Amino acid sequence: MGKILLIGDRYTVSLFRTMGAEGKVIEDPFALEKEIETAKKREDLDLVLITRDLYEPVREKLDGVISTQTKPLVTIIPSPFSESKPVDVRKMVLKALGFG
Template identity: 60%
Template sequence: MGKVIVIGDKYTVNLFKLIGTEGIILEDPLELENTLLKIRKREDVDLVLVTNDTYTPVKEKVDNLILEQKKPLITVIPSPFSEAKPVDVKGLILKSLGFG
């Protein structure tokens, strides 16, 4: 079974480390692209979780890298410092069915 790596602020990374997840603290979001490229070469990693506040400033730079990546799977998660927005589940379902 592969590892999970969390990339983001020290608070979120340290919380995930408490449950045994490997973590990388990034003070500068501009380092995200290089960090993802390094992790991509590792065979032992299956999932990379990137905090939203680390991802958002460099979204345009890393979107293609995230979308083309099959393994490890890279996904964005909220952090305590992220602005929370409600999810319109009904709208998402309608859109996926072609009605939205």
């Protein structure tokens, strides 16, 4: 089974690390593109989660990169600092593993 990487704020990364996921804290949304490119090169990753508050400022720039990415699957999740609908993490993980 592949790994999950969360890119986001300190709080959200800490929460996901307690569940066994890797985490990368980023303060600057404009550094996000470089982190995604680095993650795409890793063969051990199946899922990359990015917090919405990091993604929103650079959304237009990254939409093309994220929408065409299949392995690892890149998806946006809400953080405690963003407003959004609940996320079905189980469904995302199954999709990343090719079962959904």
